[in-house]
Amino acid sequence: MNSSIRVDKRDLILAKGAEVMTRRGYHGAGVQEIVQAAGVPKGSFYHYFASKEDFALQALQQVYQPRLARYAEALGNPALSPRERILGYYTELVGHFARQERLEYHCFIGSLSFEMAELSPTLGAQVDAILQASADTLQTCLEQAQAAGELPDGEDCRNLASFITNAWQGALTRLKVANNTQALSDFIQRLQLLLRA
Known part of the structure; x- marks a missing residue:
């Protein structure tokens, strides 16, 4: 169950973050805005993504x-x-x-x-x-x-x-x-x- 929650959270960040980046562009989309859209702490972003x-x-x-x-x-x-x-x-x-x-x-x-x-x-x-x-x-x-x-x-x-x-x-x-x-x-x-x- 823990691994499925982990995958779901990664997918959620990807989905919400892609929406933010699509709307605001690469440079206009900060990591903080991406995690806010996904409703997760900033540390979660760097847990799944190197940059x-x-x-x-x-x-x-x-x-x-x-x-x-x-x-x-x-x-x-x-x-x-x-x-x-x-x-x-x-x-x-x-x-x-x-x-x-x-x-x-x-x-x-x-x-x-x-x-x-x-x-x-x-x-x-x-x-x-x-x-x-x-x-x-x-x-x-x-x-x-x-x-x-x-x-x-x-x-x-x-x-x-x-x-x-x-x-x-x-x-x-x-x-x-x-x-x-x-x-x-x-x-x-x-x-x-x-x-x-």
């Missing part, structure tokens, strides 16, 4: 491993054609943001990449690995679309996956800056054109 950088690395895993798994599941859905999987996934995300009364979306991975890529090569590498895993999943689905005749034979699926992944990250940044979903709507419109056979 704020170590916390951020573990938080990235905590936040993005489930997201990558959901992405892979959605893009591997055999009930839909590869093109339908991709368009359906992104259209559903855009719909989610469009339904929000207030757009307070802050991209954890985006914030960390802007703030920390040069200052912390370790964090930069972790962010890049997550984005690459997403692009790899998309590339596999694009290759399936190509094999099914939904994309031209000459399409470079690796390059297209990289472009779509980077364009989505850019659209999320514009969402935060402009506080409206126009960039996401533009993304979907262009994605539909990109995925025409």
